[in-house]
Amino acid sequence: MDLHEYQAKELFRAAGMAVNPGEVADDPAAVRALAGKYGGRVVVKAQVHSGGRGKAGGVKLAAGADEAALHAGAILGMEIRGLTVRRVLVSPTEDIATEAYAGILVDREGQCPVLMVSAEGGVDIEEVAETNPEAIHKLRVDPRYGLMPHQAWELATRLYSDPALARQAARILTQLYAAFTGNGASMAEINPLISTGTGEVKAIDAKVSIDDNELFRRPAVAALRDPDSESEADAKARAAGLSFVKLEGNVGCCVNGAGLAMATMDLVKYYGGEPANFLDIGGSSNPDKVVAALEIITADPGVKVILFNIFGGITRCDDVARGIVEAVGRLEFGVPLVIRLTGTNEERAREILADAGLAAVASMDEVVREAVRRAG
Amino acid sequence: MSIYVDGTTRVIVQGITGRDGSFHTRQMMAYGTRVVAGVTPGKGGRRFDGPDGMEVPVHDTVADAVAETGANASVIYVPPAFAAGAIMEAADAGVGFIVCVTEGIPVLDMTRAHALARDRGCRVLGPNCPGIICPDKTTLGIIPGSIVTRGPVGLISRSGTLTYEAVHHLTRDGLGQTTCVGIGGDPLIGTSFVDCLAAFAEDPETEAAVMIGEIGGTAEQEAAAWVSANLDIPVVGFIAGRTAPPGTRMGHAGAIISGSSGTAAEKTRAFEDNGIRVAKRPAEIAALVRESLGG
Numbered sequence: 001m002d003l004h005e006y007q008a009k010e011l012f013r014a015a016g017m018a019v020n021p022g023e024v025a026d027d028p029a030a031v032r033a034l035a036g037k038y039g040g041r042v043v044v045k046a047q048v049h050s051g052g053r054g055k056a057g058g059v060k061l062a063a064g065a066d067e068a069a070l071h072a073g074a075i076l077g078m079e080i081r082g083l084t085v086r087r088v089l090v091s092p093t094e095d096i097a098t099e100a101y102a103g104i105l106v107d108r109e110g111q112c113p114v115l116m117v118s119a120e121g122g123v124d125i126e127e128v129a130e131t132n133p134e135a136i137h138k139l140r141v142d143p144r145y146g147l148m149p150h151q152a153w154e155l156a157t158r159l160y161s162d163p164a165l166a167r168q169a170a171r172i173l174t175q176l177y178a179a180f181t182g183n184g185a186s187m188a189e190i191n192p193l194i195s196t197g198t199g200e201v202k203a204i205d206a207k208v209s210i211d212d213n214e215l216f217r218r219p220a221v222a223a224l225r226d227p228d229s230e231s232e233a234d235a236k237a238r239a240a241g242l243s244f245v246k247l248e249g250n251v252g253c254c255v256n257g258a259g260l261a262m263a264t265m266d267l268v269k270y271y272g273g274e275p276a277n278f279l280d281i282g283g284s285s286n287p288d289k290v291v292a293a294l295e296i297i298t299a300d301p302g303v304k305v306i307l308f309n310i311f312g313g314i315t316r317c318d319d320v321a322r323g324i325v326e327a328v329g330r331l332e333f334g335v336p337l338v339i340r341l342t343g344t345n346e347e348r349a350r351e352i353l354a355d356a357g358l359a360a361v362a363s364m365d366e367v368v369r370e371a372v373r374r375a376g
Numbered sequence: 377m378s379i380y381v382d383g384t385t386r387v388i389v390q391g392i393t394g395r396d397g398s399f400h401t402r403q404m405m406a407y408g409t410r411v412v413a414g415v416t417p418g419k420g421g422r423r424f425d426g427p428d429g430m431e432v433p434v435h436d437t438v439a440d441a442v443a444e445t446g447a448n449a450s451v452i453y454v455p456p457a458f459a460a461g462a463i464m465e466a467a468d469a470g471v472g473f474i475v476c477v478t479e480g481i482p483v484l485d486m487t488r489a490h491a492l493a494r495d496r497g498c499r500v501l502g503p504n505c506p507g508i509i510c511p512d513k514t515t516l517g518i519i520p521g522s523i524v525t526r527g528p529v530g531l532i533s534r535s536g537t538l539t540y541e542a543v544h545h546l547t548r549d550g551l552g553q554t555t556c557v558g559i560g561g562d563p564l565i566g567t568s569f570v571d572c573l574a575a576f577a578e579d580p581e582t583e584a585a586v587m588i589g590e591i592g593g594t595a596e597q598e599a600a601a602w603v604s605a606n607l608d609i610p611v612v613g614f615i616a617g618r619t620a621p622p623g624t625r626m627g628h629a630g631a632i633i634s635g636s637s638g639t640a641a642e643k644t645r646a647f648e649d650n651g652i653r654v655a656k657r658p659a660e661i662a663a664l665v666r667e668s669l670g671g
Contacts (some may be wrong), residue, residue, distance in 0.1 A: 106483050108593050108630075111564045124414060126635045136413045143487040163391040184482060213482045213629065232424055236422050243627035247619070258561060258627025259590055262616035264639075269619045270657060278620070280627040288625020311544070312518040313506075314400070343540065344520065364541065 001210045004047040005079035006089045008188070015179040022091035026076065028069040031090055036070035044071045045076065045244050051124075056080040059094065083176035083286050091275035094204055099124050099192035100159045101136075102173060104180045110140045113180065115147065115173065117155045121192035134154050146175040160195065168201035169193070179199040183221050184214025233296050235255040239323040242281055248305040248373045249274025252335075254290075256281050256315055260352055264309045267364065272370040273372035276303045281317050290323035292328055305336050307371040309364055312343030321349035325356040336374050340367035378510035378604040379450060379530065379575035379582075380473055380499070380553040383516055388447040388471070389414045390454055390462045392424050392434060394519065397453035400477075400518050402427050404451070407521040409514045413444040426635060436539040438469040451516045459503060460485035467496040474566075476503035483629070486564045490554045493566060500566025504628065506536040508559035517544075527552015529665060530576035532569055533588035534561050534595075534628070538616055541658045542588055551669075552581045561628030563592070569599035579605055584610045584665050587652070591617035592631045592638045597646040604650035608666035613647040614655045615640045 001067045003011070006024045013019050021038070024047060025031045029064030037041045044222055053059050058080050062068035068090060078085045099122035107114035107145050116134045126354060141253055142149050149170070156169035172193065180188040189207040196202070215222040227235065237244030247265070248358045251273045255261035265275040277300070281293050310320050321341060329336070339360040341349045346362070354361050361367050387404070392398035392414025405411050406522050407427040413433050414424050418437030435441040438450065450466045450474065461479035466474045467489075474493065481503050493500045501508060503569050509519010511526040512546055524539055525547045533539040546553065557572050559565055569587055576582040585607070589596035596615065604609050616638040620626050622633040648652045653668065655661040 070414060090440050106487065108563050108595075112487050113484075142491065143484065144491055179486060184484060185481060206592065211479045212625075214484070217457060217482075244627075245621070245624050245626060247621065255537075258536030258538030258631060259588070259616050260541055261535070262590060262620060262626055263538050263614075264539070264630070265619045266616060267657055275619055278626055311540045312401075312521070313540050314518050342544065344522070361661070365657065371584065 001212055001215065001225060002049045003208045003210065003224055004049070004087070005045065005206055005225065006047055008208035009203070011179050011208060012175065012203055012206055013182055014124035015175040015182065017179070017204070018168070018200065020091050020094055020204045021192060022089050022184055024087050024089050025072070026087045029053050031072035031088060032065045032069035032092040035062060036063040038090070040064070041093040042068050043093055044068050044073050044075060044093050045089045045091070046080060047087040048080050048083040048085050049088055050081045050207045058085060058115060074324055083229065089132045093272065094194060094202070094321040095197040096194045097197050100194070100197045101188070101191045102176060102193050103189035104176060104185070105187050106341050107140060111196065112143055113141045113177070115141055115155060115160055116175065117173070119159050125191060125271060127352070141177065146181070147174055148325050156322050160201070164199060165195050165201055172201060172203065183208070184211050186211040192204065205364045229308040233299060236292065236296055240289060242279060242293055242296070244296060245278040246300070247275050248262040249276045250302050252276045252291050252300065252303040252306040253309070254279050254281060254297060254306065255309045256283065256311065256320070260309065260311060262271060263370065264307070264364065268307070268372060271372045272368050273375055275302055287326040290320065291327040292330055294327045294333070298335065299329065304376060305338060305371050305374040307367060307368060308337065308339040308341070312341065313347065316345045317341040317343055317349035318345040318352060326360065327354065328358070338371045340364055377556070377579045377581045378513060378570065379579055381508060381514055381516060383513040384410070384444060384509055385473070386410050386412045386447045386518060387448050387451060388412060388438065388441045388445070388448055390452045390466065390472040391439065392416055393419050394453055394586040396663070398424070403469065404515055405430055408517065409513045412447050413441040435581050438465045438471065439637070442469045442471060447471065448527045449474065449516060451588050452476040453477060454478060456480035460489040463489040463500060464492050467493045467498045470496070471498060473499050473501070475476060475501045475505070475507050477505060477507060477517055479504040481562070482544070483564060486562070490564060490566055499658065501557070502560040502562070502565060505565070508555060508557045510555045511553055513644065515559065523547055524545060524556060525552040527554070528581060528583035528669070530572070530579065530582040530584070530588060531586045531588070532572040533586045534590050534630070535588060535616065538588060538658065539580060542586065542614065542661050545659055546625040549666065551662055551665055554579060561630050562629040567597030569595050570602045573599060573602060573607060575667050577609070584612065584669050586661060587611060589611045589613065589615045589643055590628070590631050591620050591626065591640050594637065597645040600646040600652055602652040603652060610650045610660055611662040612655060612668060613652045614661055615643045615647070617670060
């Protein structure tokens with residue numbers, strides 16, 4: 001789950017970090033009031049889950065309150081990569097001397113958090129990683145000991161030769177690690193981390209993603225979810241316990257298992273079609289899940305055919321067949337259904353479907369070809 | 377032969393009295409797995425009824441179960457909140473091979489569990505994996521016994537049902553398996569493609585290997601390089617997620633393309649550059665294996 005910049009900054013402040021001030025607002029009048037309170041120049045930043053906000057015109061400098069309100073009027077309601085801006089963050093501008101980068105991810109190979117810093121901040125760090133990898137300093141952190149003081153200090157000295165600045169940076173890295181682990185993050189980033197003309201080090205942008213698997217035990221973090229940032233279909237899928245990703249094609253896919261679901265989408269493409277979605281109904285054959293899946297898929301007006309691909313292992317095909325029959329009885333939709341069921345209790349499943357006037361095929365290639373043909 | 381486990385492996389089940397744990401324990405026992413005990417904290421002293429009149433004792437702790445039965449492997453079916461703790465308990469009790477089926481474990485929990493398992497010299501399979509099956513010998517996890525058959529192919533996969541799809545084709549085409557291993561769909565897993573390939577390389581009965589990968593991470597690329605440098609038997613590959621959009625998690629926590637790395641195209645290229653033939657469709661895997669075995 002991605003957090004907004006203003007939310008990430010709150011988590012950083014709660015860890016004691018020096019972060020530039022700022023408050024969020026959702027209308028130009030409130031932005032004017034905030035800018036007036038700060039006085040002088042302010043920056044108005046769109047709060048959406050997307051990179052490239054600046055390039056899209058979602059980040060503007062204003063000389064004063066009137067201009068800030070004007071910018072807010074333009075930014076609020078703007079679309080950035082398909083996401084509507086509903087809030088802006090208003091902050092006083094900073095006297096920036098240098099811009100650095102600090103971030104934490106989980107390193108798959110080392111199976112531990114990895115802290116990365118670079119004196120080249122304020123730019124796309126992936127680009128730095130490609131063009132100038134030596135500029136990024138990495139440190140794997142043993143999760144049992146956490147970030148040790150000497151490690152934070154060593155990385156801080158890679159960023160600042162002035163010990164006064166390095167000491168502040170070491171403190172910020174320690175706080176970043178604490179915010180990362182303390183909130184169950186999968187990524188936490190400060191870009192840029194600045195030093196000011198008066199010798200202060202602070203975070204002026206923040207990015208945090210939370211590990212979805214942590215949310216069950218962190219209600220305060222889970223409450224940060226922005227319902228506006230999620231489509232109706234995504235929210236419904238999440239509530240039903242389905243993994244769902246909307247795509248642009250017209251073949252609606254309903255599959256058990258994430259790997260098989262991806263392979264099914266790929267096969268649709270292989271046979272000349274375009275998948276409308278990724279959807280994993282998981283191991284359960286609960287009819288309610290099948291109904292929810294069909295509701296989500298059929299709500300997409302682009303869908304011309306619905307493809308079921310079920311490999312019954314532990315999931316029994318007859319249970320899934322009952323779910324499909326029940327769902328078809330409960331829902332009305334005007335697109336054809338093509339079904340593949342193989343594995344445990346396959347014969348019984350076919351009988352159940354046949355009684356309801358539905359047919360199933362045994363092979364994945366066959367069902368995908370049929371779906372692509374029906375989708376036209 | 378088989379890798380990691382065989383018919384002599386003495387297995388305990390953590391979470392044996394739960395809904396999933398009890399169901400799959402009975403399936404495993406029916407297949408012939410030597411399940412010697414179960415563990416559920418607070419339910420020690422009970423008996424667990426298996427199929428065909430078989431029964432096993434339930435213990436409060438893994439240490440007790442190991443002391444009583446000499447178990448050397450464990451299968452974990454406990455909920456995500458407690459699963460990393462269950463892995464650590466098994467590692468601490470000296471269980472050498474730990475299969476964790478649970479999906480949805482917080483990644484930071486797994487950083488600590490993997491660290492302890494490494495320190496104790498234990499092998500963890502998974503988490504978020506379907507387990508391991510050696511046809512006609514033993515199964516640890518949830519891979520259905522009905523789809524496998526004995527033969528010369530070693531299969532490794534990050535997926536569950538996609539594994540079944542591939543195994544189903546192999547079996548139907550008369551290509552049996554020495555061992556099928558599901559290594560798991562999480563970003564942090566205890567046993568990699570390379571670990572399994574190295575184990576298959578030591579197994580005289582494994583004449584070809586199949587690797588089923590997916591988007592996210594670089595495990596397939598590392599495996600491809602390892603195959604080219606170390607492996608003499610032919611390898612056939614498949615990568616799921618060619619149509620997956622970047623930056624979006626596709627079901628499995630580990631299946632996400634970040635930046636330009638982890639794409640299906642990149643992994644397919646790594647396979648092909650290192651002499652691994654890549655099936656375009658799951659149904660093609662069996663034919664490529666047959667060809668690579670010389671018809």
